[in-house]
Amino acid sequence: MISPPLAFPITPLLPGIRDALAAHPRLVLEAPPGAGKTTQVPLALLDAPWLEGRKILMLEPRRIAARAAAQFMAQQLGETVGQTVGYSIRFESRTSAATRIEVVTEGILTRLIQDDPELSGIGAIVFDEFHERHLAGDLGAALALDVQATLRPELRLLVMSATLDGERIAQWLDAPRISSPGRSFPVRIEYPPARAQESVEHHVARIARQALAENDGDVLVFLPGRREIARAQTVLATTLDEQVELMPLHGELGLAEQQLALAPAEPGTRRVVLATNVAESSVTLPGVRAVIDTGLAREPRFDPNSGFTRLETVTISQASADQRAGRAGRVAAGTAYRLWPQSKRLEPSRTAEIAQAELSALALELAAWGITAASAAGLPWLDPPPAGALAQGRELLALLGALDGDGRITALGRRMLQLGASPRLAAAALRAPSERLALVADLLALMDARSPLRGELARSDDFRARVGALHVWRDRRGGGRAEADVGALAAIEQAAKGWRRRLDVRTAASGVPDSHAVGDLLAHAFPDRIAFRDASQPLRYTLANGRGARLHEQTVLLGEPWLVALDLRHEARDSLILAAAPLDPRQLERDFPAAFARERVLRWNEARAAVEAFEEQRFGAIVLERRSVPVQPADALPALLAAVRSRGLEALPWSESARRLRARIQALRQWMPELDLPDVDDAHLLATLEQWLAPHLEGKRGLDALAGESLSQALAAMLDYEQRRTLDAQAPDQLVVPSGQSRRLEYAPGEPPVLAVKLQELFGLADTPRVGGGRVPVTLHLLSPAGRPIQVTQDLKGFWERTYPEVKKELKGRYPRHPWPDDPWSATPTHRAKPRGT
Incomplete structure (x- = not known):
């Protein structure tokens, strides 16, 4: 076993890590920044018996960290990078036939697994900084678990992180956990507020001067991106002592510039390192005693409306804030200056990128692995990809020609992956x-x-x-x-x-x-x-x-x-x-010849409430040419039905009789459900337009050509003969009152029907009329001879006994030509006034 000197907190745990992986093919290692997990664990595993001389792949989320980790491990072995320890990142590889530890970035790991699912010659995969939850890292872990479960049960998988939910990860992996205490000195947290109208870069510059005065060593500043780093560098260059070096650190720097930022400063020189979150984990910045944290990071966010992923400046999580602050306590007690209010509450942990990213690349990888939308099998995800975003990604791949009609990867799709x-x-x-x-x-x-x-x-x-x-x-x-x-x-x-x-x-x-x-x-x-x-x-x-x-x-x-x-x-x-x-x-x-089309299309003209026909030449949804053509009767029907669906039933020319018939059917359906009357509410009628309305729209080009009575006929046709007889008997349109006149019943949803009738027409009637098989008493609106409301009741008998004498006393003098008998039970009902002279 390679035995690094006892200089890292992780060192005492290395034998236990080897033994745990000997007993179990998966392991979760929790170790805070500075514990030495990134560089010490892979070296300690090199001569483990279960590795049998095979290679270790170590996944690093960032290129800077991959290079730095490989360089440090090679130095410990007294070698150069590319011998026992090498790395492979995008457009750059330093490995050889002797390489036993290969540090790779996330896309490289996915390609290695896709190209060789058996992972020939690989004995272990180490997932470092897994808490960053990059999309490619989640995919790589899911693929590796699938390989282990189906092809390589002896493959070892080690998931390492400084800030992750170890219990949840261990349950997902069905793996034991080992925790390292790390090495950290006390870090004082301060929250210096910004001044009025002070920009971020000026706030950073002011606190950088304060940090240099209050602390020994170097200052590490966390900024969201390269643009903010450049602005802060410009301000700091005019305000700091010339002996203080300004060092940018971000992923777009060249290799030499990155190595310069990671190397120790010259003796007697102090530095202010302006970094993105690449400095949050994995890489070590020697000499840092103070951290200035803007609390911001730039992360990809997928906008499903535009279909594009944009880098957005977002607030970091509490876990990231703690990890950034910990950078100040690596070598001695330090200070972290947080440039946000102390009262501000951060989310506990970072959201997995898979939950907020555009997923076409993931969908292509899954298709190459044999997983399509119709596949029953999936992968063992920690957090599965959102179904909607994944479906949108597959639609894009089909448009690009990477997937066929069944969702399987095409030859072009495989070449796209290789590129x-x-x-x-x-x-x-x-x-x-x-x-x-x-x-x-x-x-x-x-x-x-x-x-x-x-x-x-x-x-x-x-x-x-x-x-x-x-x-x-x-x-x-x-x-x-x-x-x-x-x-x-x-x-x-x-x-x-x-x-x-x-x-x-x-x-x-x-x-x-x-x-x-x-x-x-x-x-x-x-x-x-x-x-x-x-x-x-x-x-x-x-x-x-x-x-x-x-x-x-x-x-x-x-x-x-x-x-x-x-x-x-x-x-x-x-x-x-x-x-x-x-x-x-x-x-x-x-x-793009397939995107061009010439076809006859129908459009609904809202102003005319009619169907129009055109012949269009299109590129996709772009109309290049359009000319009007005659509407064929058979063509108009689908457009008319579509117009009704989009505008609602009120677009139809309802007659009063049609509205009343619909209201009666709805009422009786509620009162007597055993009759099984058709549902005529809005939702059901709109869903069944083809059955009840279409026959009456045949041959018509506009809704105004539909007669109001046609709607009555259409509704009546929904009832069979027996149902129509029962409707007329139990929910009649009119009632014959004792005066011999027919008076209309008014129906409203959920209410008893209303009968408005002059009081004199009901003389001799003791009980309130009922409908709905006798279950529903009619609401009587009793009217004066002038047609004005006197009383609303469903208890006609009680009205005659208790209320009529008072009504008679009040109204007899006002309407002397109308009968006001003392005994309304035996009086003759009438709708007329008394003859003159009586």
Whole structure:
């Protein structure tokens, strides 16, 4: 066993870790920052008997950490990187036949498993910093568990983290847990408030000066991204002592710059390191005694409305805040300055990326593993992917040609995986003509990076400006326009070199591409976002997916008839186009013939309440040409029914008799459910339009052609003969009152029917009329001879006995020509006044 010196808190636990993995194929290791787990555990496992000379793969979420971990382990062995210890990251690999520990980033691990599911020659996989819960890390762990369960039961899996829910992880893995105490000195937490109108970078600069005065050693500042690092660096450069070094640290730096930030400072020199959350875990920054934490990070968020993943600045979790603060207590007591109010409450832990990311890349990996939407089998996820986002990802893959109609991966889809770009960009690269591959490499690098443009040019929505800036910088050997960030362009060039190697391109692109070259290539990445200008609104476009988009008022793309929208911000009405490129419409006919269609379509004209027919030529949802054609009777019916569904039943020309018939059916259905009358409420009628309404709309082109009585006939046709007889008897439209007159019953949902009748017409009637098989008493609205309400009752007998004498006394003098007998029980009912002279 390789025995590192007893210099790390994890060291006493190393034999137990080896033994635990000998007894069980899975293990969870909890160890705080500084415990030494990243660099000491893999070395301690090298000569474990169960490893049998096979290789250890160690997954590191970040490239900086992967390089640093491999470098440190190689130094401990007295070797250079690439011998016993090596690493493989995107576009860079330092390994050899002698490599026993290979540190890999997340995408590399997935490719290794997909290419060799048996993982030949691999004895263990170590998942470091698993608490970061990156999408590729969750996928890699799920695939590794599947391999272990089906092909390689002897494969060892070790999940390590500084801040994770160890109990939940152990239950998921069915694995034992080992915890390390770590090594940490006390850290004082302070919450220095910002001053009025103070920007983040000025707040950072002020507290950095305070931290240097109050603490020995270096200061580590956590900022959300490269842009904020650059701003803070500019402010600090004018306010700090010249002997204090300013060191940026983020993922877009070159290798030499990253190593400089991670190396110890020269004796007598103090440093302020401005870092993103790459410094939160895995990497060690020697000499840090104070941490300034803005409490912010930049993370990907998927917007399902725009279908695009954007980097958003978000508040960190409490676990991340604790881990950042712990960086101040690695070598001695330190201080953490948190630039947010002490009363602010943070979420306990970070949300898994799988829950908030665009999942087309994951869906493609699953399809390559043999898992489709119709598959019964799945993977052993810690947190399964959301079904809706996964379905949306599969729809995009089908559009790109990566999945077939059954959801299985196509040959193109497998080539896309091998290329290693996102599915959209991989589709564009693999469909590009060979003479354009050098430009494709530049586009892949530029699309993966933030815009290198600065100043006025930064507001340009023409993506070609970014390509032009890169080519000018390249052609002038590092020179270029003042509006471009030279450091950003250098990092983009490094990525472009990697893509050129992968695409087997020997010469870099240069000069100014053809005006449509960029758009023509990227149209294959965003076929759903090919956009055509609105003839009446020059800033508005219709996308091929049917959505609307607009250019901003200061656009440099004004007048372009066709665009491919590369970056969109979703807004309530039309999405705002943030970056786009013009394209040649002739290319669409050549490359997207299946998207063109000429067909006859029907439209509902709201103003005319009628169906119109057109012949349209479309590209996707974009209408290129439209002409009016006659409406065929057979065509109109589906459109009329659709119009009723969208507008509701009130769109129909209901007659009063039809409304009353519907109300009677609803009432009797409630009162006498044993009759099994049809359901005529809104929801059921809308759901069954084809059965009851369609026969009466045959041959009609508009709803106004439907007669009101047709609706009565349609409703009546829903009843059989016996039901119609029972309806007339138990929920009649009218009642014959003692005066011999027929008076209408008014029906309302959930209420007894109402009979409005003059009091004199009911003389001699003792009991209240009933309907619904005698179950429902009618509500009587008793009226004066002038038709004004006197009494509302369902107890006519009680009215005659108790209330009528008072009514008679009050109204007899007002209506002397109408009968007011002392005995209403025996009086003759009438609807007329008394003859003159009586």
